[in-house]
Each structure stands twice: as C-alpha cells, then as structure tokens.
Amino acid sequence: MKYSLFLSALFLIFLSSCGTEIKKNYIINDVKLFAEGPLFDGPNTLQANYSLDLASVDPALVQENIKSVKLVKAQISTSDSLGFDRIRSLVFQATSADVGLQQLAVINPIPKELKTAILTPSSIADMKELFRQKQITLILDADLEGDLEENLEYLGNFEFEIVYNQK
Amino acid sequence: MRNLLFLISVLLVPVFGISQDAESDRLTGIWEPSNGKARVKIEKIGAKYYGKIVWLKEPNDPTTNQPKVDKNNEDESLRNTPLRGYRLLKDFVYKGKDEWSDGTIYDPENGSTYKSNIKMKDANTLEIRGYIGVEALGRTDVWKRLEVKK
Numbered sequence: 001m002k003y004s005l006f007l008s009a010l011f012l013i014f015l016s017s018c019g020t021e022i023k024k025n026y027i028i029n030d031v032k033l034f035a036e037g038p039l040f041d042g043p044n045t046l047q048a049n050y051s052l053d054l055a056s057v058d059p060a061l062v063q064e065n066i067k068s069v070k071l072v073k074a075q076i077s078t079s080d081s082l083g084f085d086r087i088r089s090l091v092f093q094a095t096s097a098d099v100g101l102q103q104l105a106v107i108n109p110i111p112k113e114l115k116t117a118i119l120t121p122s123s124i125a126d127m128k129e130l131f132r133q134k135q136i137t138l139i140l141d142a143d144l145e146g147d148l149e150e151n152l153e154y155l156g157n158f159e160f161e162i163v164y165n166q167k
Numbered sequence: 168m169r170n171l172l173f174l175i176s177v178l179l180v181p182v183f184g185i186s187q188d189a190e191s192d193r194l195t196g197i198w199e200p201s202n203g204k205a206r207v208k209i210e211k212i213g214a215k216y217y218g219k220i221v222w223l224k225e226p227n228d229p230t231t232n233q234p235k236v237d238k239n240n241e242d243e244s245l246r247n248t249p250l251r252g253y254r255l256l257k258d259f260v261y262k263g264k265d266e267w268s269d270g271t272i273y274d275p276e277n278g279s280t281y282k283s284n285i286k287m288k289d290a291n292t293l294e295i296r297g298y299i300g301v302e303a304l305g306r307t308d309v310w311k312r313l314e315v316k317k
Contacts, residue, residue: 042221043252047212088234089249097213100258100271106248108236123244137213143252 020166021067024057026131028158033076033140039148046140046152052131057162065165069127073159074105074119076140084110084117088143092119092156096133127160191261194285197221197313198293206313209256216267218256226251239278250275256295259285272297281305 033046054061074092078084089108095101104127105119130136142152194216197208206222228235235250259270265287272283272295281297288294291312298305 043219045210045212089252091248091252093254095212095215095258097215101212101215101217101254103242103245103248103254106245108247108249120244120247122242124242139212141219141252141254143249 021163022058022166023161023163025072026054026057026069026160026162028156028160031138031156031158033138033154033156035142035152037149037151039144039152041144041146043141043143044152046142046154048138048156049135050138051135052133054131054162058164058166060166061162061164063132066128066131067163067165069131069163070161071104071121071125071127071158072161073157074121075116075157076119077116077155077157078153079115079155083113083115085112086145086148088145089141090117090119090143091141092158093139093141094127094130094136095139096130096136099129099133099136101139102127102130131160131162191216191267193287193290194259194261194267194293198310199313200295201309201311207256207310214260216256216259216261216270217254219252219254220250221252223251237275237278239275241278256283256285259283 028050031048031050033048035044035046054063076090076092084090087110089106089110091103092105093101093103102125103122104125105121107117107119110117138156140154140156142154144152192211195209195211197206198218199206204224205220207218208221209216209218211217223235226234236246237248237250237253238246240246240248253273253275255273255275257271257273259267261267267285270283270285271280273280274297281299282302283295283297284302286294286296293310294307295310296302296305296307
C-alpha cells in the first residue's frame with residue numbers, strides 16, 4: 001500500500017514537472033534587412049539585428065521552457081520598381097553571439113516581376129537555442145545579377161511556431 | 168595616482184580593442200582551396216567569421232546544365248539552395264596566435280559538416296583542418312589568398 005502511494009506521488013510530481021505543452025506563433029513584421037552599397041555581382045549579405053520579445057507571445061513564457069521553434073513563414077518584399085528582377089536567389093539564415101548560424105529558408109530561382117518573395121522554410125531546423133538569446137541577427141543572402149551602386153534594402157515578415165511548457 | 172592609472176587604462180582599452188580587431192580581421196578576403204574548384208570569401212558577421220562560395224570552376228551541374236545547388240543537404244526542403252553563395256565556413260572565433268576555432272566546414276560534395284579550425288601560416292596562406300570528434304582524426308587543406316598581400 002505504502003509502495004503504491006509512493007509510486008502515485010512520484011507520478012504526480014512527474015506530471016506537474018512536465019507542465020502543459022503550448023504551441024503559439026511568434027511574428028516578426030517589416031524588419032528592415034540592409035546591405036550598404038556599392039554591391040557587386042554575386043551573393044551579397046543583408047542583415048538586421050532583432051531583439052526577441054517573448055512576452056508578446058505569452059507573458060509567462062520564459063526562455064528555459066522553450067521546447068522547439070520552427071520557421072513556418074518567410075516573406076521578403078521590396079519597394080524597388082524592378083522588384084527582384086536582378087536577384088537570382090534569396091537565402092535566409094539567423095545567428096547570435098552564442099549560437100551558430102542556421103539556414104532557415106530559400107527561394108531559387110525567383111520568378112520575375114515579383115514584389116514579394118515567399119521562401120521555402122527548412123523542414124528540420126530548430127531555432128530553440130536562438131530563441132533563448134535576447135538578440136539575434138537575421139541574415140539574407142541575395143544573389144545579385146550585375147553590380148549595384150545603391151544600398152539594398154528589403155522588408156522581412158517571418159512567422160515562427162514556438163512549442164513551450166507552461167508550468 | 169589612482170586617477171592617473173584609471174585614465175591610462177581608459178585610454179589604452181580602445182587601442183588594444185582596435186589592434187585585436189585588426190589582427191583577427193586578417194582572415195577576411197577571398198581564398199582558394201587547394202583543389203582550385205572554388206573561391207571562398209571570408210567575412211565577419213558580429214564577432215564571428217563566415218566563408219561563402221563566390222566562384223565555382225564548374226558553376227553548372229553537368230547532369231542538369233543548371234547552376235549547381237546543395238543537392239546533398241540533409242534537409243530536403245533546402246536542396247534548392249545555390250552553391251554559389253553557400254556559407255560553407257561558419258562561426259569561427261579568433262583565439263589569438265593566428266588561430267580561429269569553434270567553427271564548422273561543410274563539404275557540399277557529400278553533405279557532411281565537420282568541426283574546423285583555421286591557422287594562418289602567413290598573410291596569404293591558411294591551413295584549414297576539418298575533423299569529426301577528435302581533432303587528431305581529421306584532414307588539413309591549404310588555402311591561398313587570391314589577392315596576395317605583401
């Protein structure tokens with residue numbers, strides 16, 4: 001009897017430590033990705049530093065409780081009249097001071113006359129460690145056709161699915 | 168006296184900071200591996216160094232006659248990533264004494280990623296070591312700088 005009570009107590013402790021698993025989306029809208037010109041034919045790097053605000057998803061969400069983070073949508077737009085006509089491909093990546101660079105999405109080639117490019121997200125990249133940082137660097141490699149005297153600036157809209165435990 | 172020491176330390180910190188950056192930034196530039204099949208531009212993002220392919224001797228896949236892509240990527244959804252522009256050197260940190268470590272190197276020919284360290288032998292020569300697990304069990308390749316520095 002004592003033994004079964006002990007086991008039940010252990011089971012309850014285990015359940016309470018697991019907490020409830022919650023899935024919510026974190027959205028980054030209109031982040032400015034920038035590369036200073038002049039730029040040359042070939043792959044050029046646009047960057048943006050971004051401070052994560054997990055409280056906007058759930059005030060109770062703390063970094064330690066994140067179980068997985070997956071990119072579900074990556075959309076890059078331009079106000080340039082040429083659209084992406086001079087861009088062969090876009091590759092989206094992210095890194096931070098303490099976490100290695102991860103490739104997250106790609107579009108190759110880019111159909112002509114587009115103003116907004118929708119990238120294919122990675123099916124396996126888990127950004128859990130990146131989302132445990134306060135600040136991350138978003139990196140967009142744009143493969144430029146020909147040289148460009150001006151700066152290159154795009155707006156990025158990204159959606160991430162965060163799975164976390166709520167204790 | 169204390170104020171004087173404080174003033175000296177405040178004045179010297181930026182000087183050492185700049186010289187440390189200049190020393191570590193010697194890695195940046197365009198480099199060619201020993202097989203001559205590609206050229207890699209090493210650049211700095213934040214405090215780390217990355218190398219991306221900027222030129223390929225054979226830019227097109229002979230079977231498709233299209234620009235080469237990362238067809239061996241373990242992530243099927245990213246296999247369309249162009250090899251020209253691919254970051255095959257990632258996350259190198261300068262450790263002093265002409266060495267950058269804690270990075271990885273990717274071999275697009277088999278889709279494998281290896282731990283990697285870089286040693287600068289002289290201003291125009293790098294020894295890049297890739298390994299799995301123990302550093303002793305690896306392979307070293309010699310890369311040459313494209314625009315030779317005198």
